[in-house]
Amino acid sequence: MISAFQSGLASLVMGFSLLTIQNIVMIAVGCLLLYLGIKKDYEPLLLVPIGFGAVLVNIPMAGMMEPEGLLRYFYDAGVMTEVFPCLIFVGIGAMTDFGPLLENPKILLLGAAGQFGIFLTLALALLLGFSQLDALAVGIIGACDGPTSIYVTSKFAPHLLGAVSVAAYSYMALVPLIQPPIMRMLTTDRERKIRMEYPKVSTISPTVKILFPIVVTIVTCIIAPMGTPLMGMIMLGNLMKESGVVSRLTKASENEIANVVTLLLGLAIGATMEGAKFLKAQTLLVLGLGFIAICLDTVTGVLFGKLMCFFTKGKVNPLIGAAGISAYPMAARVVQMEGRKYDDKNWLLMHAMGANTGGQIGSVMAAAIMLSVLKGMGVG
């Protein structure tokens, strides 16, 4: 009787005795992510489940990521199969309005320039000694796009999934802090004051809006077939929205489906942040390179904006180049606020939104090209 009592009590304190320093650090990291999400409002929809997942997976003996663990089910069913990122893309497509981009299609090129950070960071990661597939996963942080980063990383470097996802979502939330100094550094006062005309009446016919997702899917998927799951899903969401004939599916995609998948995806990513696996020098390097990737995206975007400004004889404000990344609509808002600091009657928002949606297409396209080239080279 007494021995049973003793072993019963011992089982209650066993968790404490098995708690490692790494677990404690990672629980603290999880709490920090919760703090950033709840108190600072930095991407709360993702940082809250990711932070909580990180706390859960570091509880000794809970076995959340063991073969029969709850988070293991989420991870295996949604992340390893790449189902979650693709489902999120349907929701993103249903929420995105490509109207501003269609008004001025040439700013789609800014969405391409905003992805150069991916490839430059990939080269940098290779120089720092990362393996080829790991470098690919690190570079994709530059897509500034959570689902794309998760899709690529879970395919080629699942051991980096926690670091890459946390970096992608954290830096996306920090875009308002990261981008403005770079934008100011690369543009002149005169360039920042350039006003851009936006048509008062839409020049886009409803037919073009409906045809756009279909045409983009066919063209981009033929060029880079490996990106079909990503591009296909985002364009399906947009087609449902623009066609207006499946409003129930559109609403479900942008609300219920996106919400449930975001919750499960966040928890599954948090579950990859197990102390013993996450706390490595390589993780810090991934976070550092991720930061460089976003900075490089902004640099190349703004520089390309300057190039467009030159060729259009001052009709394009180079600031909108910074919005050529996938952080939608945060990057566009940053451009608007930055432009208004120098001319309070300057409305760059719609042009920046156009570049921003171009960045969404660009990031998926860059990932698709990356995957297709990889397959072509027989790597992976």
Add this chain to the structure above:
Amino acid sequence: MDNFTFGVTMTVVGMGGTMLSLWFLTLIVNLMKRFLPAGESNEKIKIKEKFKKILKGKKEVGS
């Protein structure tokens, strides 16, 4: 494949491919806008709506 070849190929083909693909999309969008201008399309929709109204009217009269 060595890291240098991999890195250079990925960077050049990746950046070039992304830029060329999106430039091609820009051309297609411009073509779509040219052949399906907003005004004309709206006009067609208006005409269709007029037809529908007329047809409805006829049905109502008929019934």
